[in-house]
Amino acid sequence: MKKITALLLALLMGLTLLSGCGSGTADAPATTPAPTQPSPATPASPGTPSTPAPAASSGDLMVCFASDPETLDPAKNSSVDGATMLENCFSGLYAYDTDASGNIILVPDCAEAIVEPVEIIDGKYQYVVTLKPGLKWSDGQELKASDFVYAWNRAVDPATLADYQYIFDVIDGYDDVHPNLNISCDDNARTITIATSAFCAYFNQLLAFPTYFPVRKDIVEANPEAWATNVNTYVTNGAFKISDWVVGSYIKFVPNENYWNAGEVKLSSLTFAFSDDSDAIFANFENGTYQAIRNVPPSQIPMLKETRLDYDFIIGDYIGTYFLQFNVESSFKPGLTTVGKTAADWSGWTPEQNAQVRKALSLFIDRNYIVDEVTMSGQMPAFGFVPKGMDDGTGTEFRAKAEPWWKVGYNDYDANCNEAVEILRQWYDYNEATGKFTNFPVFEYSINPTAGNLAICAAIQDMWNDYGISTTVDQRAWNVIQTALTEGDFTMSRLGWIADFNDPVNFLEIYLSVSGNNHPRLGKAGPVGGGAYYGAGKNAVWSEAFDALITQIKTTSNLADRAKVMYTAETVLRDVYAVLPIYYYTDPYMASPDLHNFIHSPLGFIIFRYAYLS
Amino acid sequence: MSAKMAKYIGKRLLLAVVTVLLTICITFTVMHAVPSSPFNKAKALPPAVIIALEAKFGLDKPLTEQFFIYLKNVLRLDFGDSIYFRGVQVLDILKGGFKTSATLGLSAAALALAVGVFLGSLAALGREGIGDKLIQVVTTAMVSLPSFVLALLLLWTFGVWWPILPTRGDMPLGSLMPIISLSLYPMAYVTRLTRSSMLDVLGQDYIRTAYAKGLVKYKIIFKHALRNALTPIITYAGPMIAYIVCGSFVVEQIFSMAGLGKHFINSIQNSDYTMIMGTTILLSVVMVTLNFICDILYTVVDKRVDFS
Numbered sequence: 061m062k063k064i065t066a067l068l069l070a071l072l073m074g075l076t077l078l079s080g081c082g083s084g085t086a087d088a089p090a091t092t093p094a095p096t097q098p099s100p101a102t103p104a105s106p107g108t109p110s111t112p113a114p115a116a117s118s119g120d121l122m123v124c125f126a127s128d129p130e131t132l133d134p135a136k137n138s139s140v141d142g143a144t145m146l147e148n149c150f151s152g153l154y155a156y157d158t159d160a161s162g163n164i165i166l167v168p169d170c171a172e173a174i175v176e177p178v179e180i181i182d183g184k185y186q187y188v189v190t191l192k193p194g195l196k197w198s199d200g201q202e203l204k205a206s207d208f209v210y211a212w213n214r215a216v217d218p219a220t221l222a223d224y225q226y227i228f229d230v231i232d233g234y235d236d237v238h239p240n241l242n243i244s245c246d247d248n249a250r251t252i253t254i255a256t257s258a259f260c261a262y263f264n265q266l267l268a269f270p271t272y273f274p275v276r277k278d279i280v281e282a283n284p285e286a287w288a289t290n291v292n293t294y295v296t297n298g299a300f301k302i303s304d305w306v307v308g309s310y311i312k313f314v315p316n317e318n319y320w321n322a323g324e325v326k327l328s329s330l331t332f333a334f335s336d337d338s339d340a341i342f343a344n345f346e347n348g349t350y351q352a353i354r355n356v357p358p359s360q361i362p363m364l365k366e367t368r369l370d371y372d373f374i375i376g377d378y379i380g381t382y383f384l385q386f387n388v389e390s391s392f393k394p395g396l397t398t399v400g401k402t403a404a405d406w407s408g409w410t411p412e413q414n415a416q417v418r419k420a421l422s423l424f425i426d427r428n429y430i431v432d433e434v435t436m437s438g439q440m441p442a443f444g445f446v447p448k449g450m451d452d453g454t455g456t457e458f459r460a461k462a463e464p465w466w467k468v469g470y471n472d473y474d475a476n477c478n479e480a481v482e483i484l485r486q487w488y489d490y491n492e493a494t495g496k497f498t499n500f501p502v503f504e505y506s507i508n509p510t511a512g513n514l515a516i517c518a519a520i521q522d523m524w525n526d527y528g529i530s531t532t533v534d535q536r537a538w539n540v541i542q543t544a545l546t547e548g549d550f551t552m553s554r555l556g557w558i559a560d561f562n563d564p565v566n567f568l569e570i571y572l573s574v575s576g577n578n579h580p581r582l583g584k585a586g587p588v589g590g591g592a593y594y595g596a597g598k599n600a601v602w603s604e605a606f607d608a609l610i611t612q613i614k615t616t617s618n619l620a621d622r623a624k625v626m627y628t629a630e631t632v633l634r635d636v637y638a639v640l641p642i643y644y645y646t647d648p649y650m651a652s653p654d655l656h657n658f659i660h661s662p663l664g665f666i667i668f669r670y671a672y673l674s
Numbered sequence: 675m676s677a678k679m680a681k682y683i684g685k686r687l688l689l690a691v692v693t694v695l696l697t698i699c700i701t702f703t704v705m706h707a708v709p710s711s712p713f714n715k716a717k718a719l720p721p722a723v724i725i726a727l728e729a730k731f732g733l734d735k736p737l738t739e740q741f742f743i744y745l746k747n748v749l750r751l752d753f754g755d756s757i758y759f760r761g762v763q764v765l766d767i768l769k770g771g772f773k774t775s776a777t778l779g780l781s782a783a784a785l786a787l788a789v790g791v792f793l794g795s796l797a798a799l800g801r802e803g804i805g806d807k808l809i810q811v812v813t814t815a816m817v818s819l820p821s822f823v824l825a826l827l828l829l830w831t832f833g834v835w836w837p838i839l840p841t842r843g844d845m846p847l848g849s850l851m852p853i854i855s856l857s858l859y860p861m862a863y864v865t866r867l868t869r870s871s872m873l874d875v876l877g878q879d880y881i882r883t884a885y886a887k888g889l890v891k892y893k894i895i896f897k898h899a900l901r902n903a904l905t906p907i908i909t910y911a912g913p914m915i916a917y918i919v920c921g922s923f924v925v926e927q928i929f930s931m932a933g934l935g936k937h938f939i940n941s942i943q944n945s946d947y948t949m950i951m952g953t954t955i956l957l958s959v960v961m962v963t964l965n966f967i968c969d970i971l972y973t974v975v976d977k978r979v980d981f982s
Contacts, residue, residue: 127940128932131760138715218722221730225720236720285761307762307770308932309844333842335930339826344841344930347834539945542714549709560717576718 119328119673121655123352124344125666127336128308133288134273135215138223140558140664143270145332147665149313150273151298151320153189153208153252154264155669156661164661166264170195170203170274170297170320174264177256183615184232184242184255187263191250196318197276198301205245205252207274213241214280215271224271227560230614232257259617261453262563269561273297299325299669310334326672342650351652351673352666358511361436361648371653375438377662378647380558381447381567382439384422384520384640385579389586390551392417394487396501399551401586416483418637423466423480424523426473427642434515437648441468442641446564446630449644449662452623458564462627465634465641481527496528505531506545506553508538513554516642545579555579558645559663564626569610571633573603580638582606606632679973686969690962697958698748698951702741705950712757712945731757731948748955758946767937767949768956775921775933778849782856783915790861791907794868795900798876809865816862822924825855829928843931852929856922860914867910871903878902912968919964920957 129142155169177185195203232242242255300313364373393409427441573583583602658671753764833841921935941949
């Protein structure tokens with residue numbers, strides 16, 4: 061018995077070694093696990109032979125912008141990465157394109173022409189959009205006006221669980237619980253009739269937004285959740301259609317022969333590879349695997365800027381603001397060792413004084429240093445909340461005309477600091493010899509610890525430290541910090557906001573009293589009383605001072621008048637100094653010089669509809 | 675099989691099941707104790723949508739009720755839908771991930787064992803020679819190099835500067851670099867283990883006896899020395915295979931492969947509750963099973979193991 065066991069054991073060891081040699085040196089290379097792995101996304105097609113990820117050859121484009129999208133359902137997507145894919149495989153009523161001089165413009169896509177709204181009753185406006193004749197879905201079926209109406213009604217239905225449900229709020233009849241959109245269609249005449257509840261300056265842009273793309277009722281209803289995860293049911297109407305999807309690896313699109321302008325689509329395939337390791341993404345760009353990437357490693361940016369700017373390293377426009385936000389309920393009352401939120405912390409201290417303290421904190425920040433030495437990708441120091449690149453609706457850039465919140469010239473920093481010292485000296489002890497405040501309450505700086513956020517945090521901490529202002533860093537994972545911000549469980553945090561559409565209201569409406577993104581809690585119930593203004597020298601409540609302006613913006617049809625209200629609203633927001641803009645985003649990306657004719661939209665979409673490789 | 679052994683195996687089996695149950699329990703509790711929500715997006719969702727989402731995933735029920743519902747579903751192998759990846763079943767993601775990680779892991783483990791045992795024996799036989807010294811230095815370096823440095827080094831060396839290997843795991847031959855990255859650490863460890871174990875065995879009386887009896891050298895080395903020297907390697911190999919099969923976040927991340935390691939880390943970052951539970955259960959089952967097999971093998975290998 062003993063002998064047999066020993067023999068078996070020896071055999072086992074031998075086998076281990078043998079199989080080790082075998083699979084280690086000969087078999088392993090032959091078994092490439094990922095491509096042959098049946099994609100979870102295609103459960104219905106186990107027999108579909110999945111092709112290996114395509115190699116770079118003329119016409120086959122492989123790009124890498126991020127990791128897997130949460131969803132490719134136009135109604136449910138809310139990420140820029142998902143939107144980029146949707147922009148390439150769906151076609152909305154309108155689309156983004158470039159004009160002869162390279163400017164981004166809106167052009168009709170499914171629609172025959174861009175239409176002007178007509179005022180109907182009660183300040184409502186009506187759009188009658190006509191579809192091009194003979195439009196088809198990627199499976200060859202006719203694309204009808206009712207497909208758009210179905211898609212929009214589906215997206216606003218709370219049961220659909222759409223992230224961007226509220227992007228339909230400009231349409232008459234919108235309600236987030238019981239929506240009844242004022243839209244109708246005539247499939248024979250190919251028309252869609254839409255009524256907006258008021259004049260909407262950016263409605264044309266919405267008609268090019270992914271959430272407004274059509275989806276097909278029979279497809280969706282047969283498989284409400286999984287239709288957008290299955291290659292066989294993912295029917296689209298854009299320049300490309302899906303051909304292969306390996307979750308965690310890549311999605312491959314091929315030209316859609318049923319796209320109305322299929323003749324102009326030149327790529328033979330478009331593959332979105334998934335990865336979120338910036339070093340690996342960069343390496344794959346350097347060896348030619350990818351022809352376009354985002355997420356450039358910060359460590360490479362100085363080198364790329366120096367040697368390859370505008371060759372294959374491009375600093376694209378991106379409409380967005382990086383800012384610090386304060387919880388207005390946190391009191392900086394002198395004498396406190398750390399900021400507090402109780403009624404006692406507020407006794408003898410006013411919201412107006414608190415706002416002035418935040419203003420001083422903002423003036424101590426050297427924004428030029430941050431963009432030149434820390435972020436280094438062509439960002440611009442911020443001097444207002446609405447970002448650069450945003451139009452005020454009259455064709456004028458908002459920032460060009462809006463009142464600057466502070467000066468950001470290279471020579472202004474000293475004056476800013478002096479002004480800040482003067483403000484704080486009114487209430488805090490200042491040591492002339494050291495130039496530092498000695499009793500400023502310590503507060504927490506909350507961030508999700510990405511390399512960029514940490515570096516900016518360290519720089520700002522240093523700037524404040526020079527004046528005796530101490531902060532402790534509170535690092536929390538993105539998802540955890542999101543909850544804290546929503547619940548007001550923070551004193552100060554960083555945040556970035558990227559535009560959904562090019563209109564300042566997209567930024568201003570964040571701070572409506574009821575907004576879920578109003579992290580500073582402006583106008584919410586707090587220790588100083590419900591709905592308090594927390595502003596400088598005013599007694600109005602926030603909803604009267606600010607919400608009313610937003611309503612006015614949303615209902616004013618005269619664009620010049622509307623712009624005026626937007627400028628006022630931004631000033632009202634400035635005066636509470638609850639948000640301290642730091643810089644305006646850019647989108648540093650890399651694209652092979654061989655890749656031509658793609659569209660980089662300042663909203664973050666990269667569109668390869670008519671792109672080609674030379 | 676003796677009654678004693680059967681009892682031992684039964685006990686181990688029971689322990690394995692209890693371990694998995696405990697893991698489920700702890701993960702569930704800790705996961706819900708983290709103050710985050712899968713529905714907290716950078717741009718806040720409308721309240722009506724959040725309520726509907728919570729109802730859809732049963733998150734509106736009391737925690738204990740959620741736990742028992744989950745347990746009941748898991749027993750029917752129903753892991754639910756991923757909360758993050760809309761409309762995708764957790765089981766489908768896990769199947770794909772396990773296949774990727776297991777293929778990578780088993781190949782790497784086999785490579786590590788084969789090369790490690792070979793190099794280790796070589797070093798022991800040529801003790802204190804140049805080969806031995808070289809192997810010692812290289813293995814020390816390999817054991818101390820973090821895997822992300824190693825993987826990046828490989829990526830840049832053979833993928834960019836001297837581009838002879840594909841850089842994505844899903845390309846033909848793409849699993850070569852990930853397998854090498856994964857195997858270097860255990861390979862170095864096995865080499866060192868084999869060397870010391872071999873040296874130990876080579877110094878034993880029965881080896882001297884074998885030489886004295888005039889047996890052929892290769893027979894002494896392979897039949898008597900190596901076989902006995904392998905015992906500690908088997909002990910190491912069990913947990914090593916279990917560990918490596920569970921996937922490496924770093925290697926999967928760098929070579930863009932959708933394995934268990936990547937799914938596990940990402941699911942936590944996304945607060946994807948169903949995915950976190952699914953990956954944890956799968957990983958703990960794999961671990962417990964391999965350890966169980968190891969325990970059993972152990973009793974076979976070493977008769978001195980006490981069944982009580």
